Amino acid sequence: MTTDPTTFVSKYGKELANENAAVFVGAGLSKAAGYVDWPGLLESAARELGLDVRKENDLVALAQYYVNKKGANRHQLSQLLVENFSDLQEPTENHKILVRLPIRSFWTTNYDGLIEAALQAGGRIADVKSTTAQLTTTKARRDAVVYKMHGDISDPSSAVLTKDDYERYHRSHEAFITALSGELVSTTFCFLGFSFNDPNLDYILSRVRTTFTKDQHTHYCITKRRSRNEFRTAAQFDYAKVKQELITQDLLRFNIETVLVNEYSEITELLRAVEKRHRVRTVFISGSAHDYGTWGQPAAHEFIAELAGELIRRKFKITTGFGLGVGGPVVSGAVQAIYSQRLGSVEDQLIMRPFPIEIADPTQRRKTYERYREDIVAQAGIGIFVLGNKLDGAQVVNSPGVLAEFELAKKLGLWLVPVGASGFVAEQLWQEVMDHFDAYYRDSPRKVRGLLQSIGKVNGQPRDLVKVIIEIAELLSKE
Structure with missing residues (x-):
């Protein structure tokens, strides 16, 4: 099921007015700021393995292959993170709009510091949680909590990236799963910057699947509609369009309704409309x-x-x-x-x-x-x-x-x-x-x-x- 943009603006706007809205930010928002996405991060690793990153669907497995080849040594994978995420980029207009909204809970699988930087520039105090130990402490006078489920660039060796990391996540990061599960049941989320082939989204939803019931909040995922110019052949486009429809339907199992836009710029327009409605x-x-x-x-x-x-x-x-x-x-x-x-x-x-x-x-x-x-x-x-x-x-x-x-x-x-x-x-x-x-x-x-x-x-x-x-x-x- 898809939701038209006008309905999304109205319903999410009401949740904002009630201070009951959260956001989950994926790699797409960071890519728009100048950072690499998953394929960009692992492109050189795939090349070293003799693979083409454009042909790989399971990028988590690709990261694991790379570590395996290095004799289970993560140093070079961590170095890739440092090289690609250490320099702080300027937050995008989407980041700036989000921090102006009364959102107090920001979730992300990104390693960069864009959300924190946008909050600081907007005069808001961010309480960043990138480790389970940080979940037990509270920053004084905080305006928002930033949950970095997969770690932070400040500690690349602990970042969640490989298959091993994901498989033991339910033990190593159980507190994050519990916190996210609670918010998904009680708060309305907007997922931004996720594509339907983003490996993170599947892992996130599978980790909290058991907490979902029939009586829960509706969530929204804003994503770009497949377009013909993204594919070399009409057959490839038709295939991708069918798959997008199937995944859209599957997201309803988690009570996530999809808002489709034709261009990425429309996401900014949607957020501006939400902000205007709230303001x-x-x-x-x-x-x-x-x-x-x-x-x-x-x-x-x-x-x-x-x-x-x-x-x-x-x-x-x-x-x-x-x-x-x-x-x-x-x-x-x-x-x-x-x-x-x-x-x-x-x-x-x-x-x-x-x-x-x-x-x-x-x-x-x-x-x-x-x-x-x-x-x-x-x-x-x-x-x-x-x-x-x-x-x-x-x-x-x-x-x-x-x-x-x-x-x-x-x-x-x-x-x-x-x-x-x-x-x-x-x-x-x-x-x-x-x-x-x-x-x-x-x-x-x-x-x-x-x-x-x-x-x-x-x-x-x-x-x-x-x-x-x-x-x-x-x-x-x-x-």
């Missing part, structure tokens, strides 16, 4: 104010606080850079709603990152602010922009920071909701969005245009706009 329940609020314009400070603060509170009550999360004159009411409205509704901890619902204003060097300050803004905005799927001015000497001017945040939000694909009625930069941005509505709101619900039009000016009190903005957010979050 859309997080709202970024941007704004700053020295002057509150026609609204006045009391009405503006009341509007902002009520908007933040209502977003929280509707189970949206909020992220903000704590802009001058705006951040305070955002926090007060959100915190009051969290406590009054008993909606969990403040940290889970509200992400506040005040800008570090004491950086003296202008160049360093600019670079820090750019990175800071991206970290804040990248977590959201909707951006709301209010007011947007600051005092420059004795003069009130439009805020370049709010403009920068709008451009960044646009680049990152957020739905953009400027509250034009608040004036200043927000009014300018509202006009920009309305003038190019089809570009900013392609494929959005029809009702959005009219709702967005209505927040361009105040009819009554500013707080009357809250209901309209919430309706816009709800419509967009269902897309």
Whole structure:
């Protein structure tokens, strides 16, 4: 059985929202970063054995043949791992997307450090488990656990690679099997970077087969559909297509549904769609104010606080850079709603990152602010922009920071909701969005245009706009 991409995005997105999603990464993601896959790793070993790696289906056996020829000495096989995996490559876009998602459990059979590097670059603390001894310890303040079932390049002699290694795995790595079995029963996995002829996938599933029951989570495996240009003859293509269909059916024994894509680039598109669906329940609020314009400070603060509170009550999360004159009411409205509704901890619902204003060097300050803004905005799927001015000497001017945040939000694909009625930069941005509505709101619900039009000016009190903005957010979050 195959699952269409739209269904996968919806169902896996729901599991992410419930923080009940995991990922299992295979060699394909590492190959895209510049590392070799199994055939590439063992190509020289096969040549030394007088074999053609392209004709070998059982690469685990091939690795064993190589060790056998060396008199059961693994040194040269370990050296192949060192030569091919020691240099740290740049994580791919797929890695970067995965670590931005609320995934706390990463499983892999890869030996490289790409997942850990992506987590670190994303500001997340990784607790790496590549030996059974490491399973008994816990890294302080960890954000994610990386289970490296087949070892790590830092200890190539212990890497799981040969037939001997796999045959004794149930004894040498029993704790990994137990941990994986438990997560497969209770968590929804997405298998990425596995091909249907990847030897690892068969071994993984066979090791946990006995733990599966009829009542368990559905898992997903994203893989490329066989295409004619991959094969020299039509007969070879037909054979591969039939085999892919049979393996797809066989994966259902493990409750794994296959999501087929035509090109590898579509995997990235799928992950982006998953990320967008997840982020859309997080709202970024941007704004700053020295002057509150026609609204006045009391009405503006009341509007902002009520908007933040209502977003929280509707189970949206909020992220903000704590802009001058705006951040305070955002926090007060959100915190009051969290406590009054008993909606969990403040940290889970509200992400506040005040800008570090004491950086003296202008160049360093600019670079820090750019990175800071991206970290804040990248977590959201909707951006709301209010007011947007600051005092420059004795003069009130439009805020370049709010403009920068709008451009960044646009680049990152957020739905953009400027509250034009608040004036200043927000009014300018509202006009920009309305003038190019089809570009900013392609494929959005029809009702959005009219709702967005209505927040361009105040009819009554500013707080009357809250209901309209919430309706816009709800419509967009269902897309």
